[in-house]
Amino acid sequence: SQQGEEDPQALSIQEGENATMNCSYKTSINNLQWYRQNSGRGLVHLILIRSNEREKHSGRLRVTLDTSKKSSSLLITASRAADTASYFCATDFNKFYFGSGTKLNVKP
């Protein structure tokens, strides 16, 4: 399966701390995307990193991609209670494959 796998499965931090989530995948990709899902809702796209890119920033988000290790990480800096959600990586190679997600809890 090409499915990405996130690590850790759950993460609990205090507001203001940084949160780091990791994603590993198995085969080639065109790009890797990170999505956020609030409980019981649809997914919202956060950031896309192409296979020839190594790092990308968007506001408080920083994504890295290491294609040699088939892994990516998402860093959320200065977290807020509103960042509480599940975060998924998705690999894009003809079809999308989503990982099982990291459930982030940011305590106020």
Add this chain to the structure above:
Amino acid sequence: DGGITQSPKYLFRKEGQNVTLSCEQNLNHDAMYWYRQDPGQGLRLIYYSQIVNDFQKGDIAEGYSVSREKKESFPLTVTSAQKNPTAFYLCASRIVDRDSYEQYFGPGTRLTVT
């Protein structure tokens, strides 16, 4: 939720009945997707369509059927052959181009079959 609507939000059915979930988008996207999400799990691809009147099976297509008669619409039918249909169903769409684009998701339909 980015111009994609799914209805209804909650759906209850008796075992043995077919049920159709609606997905409509006004984003002029070529590709549309159906995913299934079980509690605490990621998304699994059921069917996808990159163009009108054409669609392909995803990883878990058994017990499901779709149609794509219009660009804006991609309804999913959960048939009585689907052994465990209770789940959260998400529809998505995106631009199809040589470049890569993100998917836009609808708010989802929670189906409960008893």
